[in-house]
Amino acid sequence: GENVEQHPSTLSVQEGDSAVIKCTYSDSASNYFPWYKQELGKGPQLIIDIRSNVGEKKDQRIAVTLNKTAKHFSLHITETQPEDSAVYFCAARSGGRGSYIPTFGRGTSLIVHP
């Protein structure tokens, strides 16, 4: 089955700095890579996703890059703000009916210091 490794487990930055979280996956059939943000006491919320036919996607201060050859993808947050502090999860998923259950990374706790 799919295996997703996520690093680092904790990331501490100053407000205004950039933050990068990296994930690797093992199944070359995976073609959908969502990123989730989980705030304390809440369920994970999808913040951005990328499909395997795209190398990069950006949404305001958040961007995700995908390298299919190396089987890794990354989340980039620029101009971090204290409200970005949360746990971030990457996931990888194969497309198609019956096989689209994502495999999650272990999470990265991002702390943005004011």
Place this chain on the structure above:
Amino acid sequence: KAGVTQTPRYLIKTRGQQVTLSCSPISGHRSVSWYQQTPGQGLQFLFEYFSETQRNKGNFPGRFSGRQFSNSRSEMNVSTLELGDSALYLCASSLDGTVRGSSYNEQFFGPGTRLTVL
């Protein structure tokens, strides 16, 4: 549109008891997945229901079971609770329809049920 709701939000049980958790998906969503989240193991997939049928199952013992009703609401049950079952149980719903002709289905998570087993 209302989000995914889970009840109860918090539960305290003792070893050996059983528990039932409930999940109401977003209106129109037909797929409901359940996950167990713990600090040590992260987010682990339990099972997924679609049109009242279990479509996918993770690697959990038979003490963990679920079902889905005709209105897509889902319940999961854990029997003979163990201390290690203490966790946040998350439910996620997705459309899983063919309206857009895509098999990629965004999952929307509920806030979870925090289960503590004493």
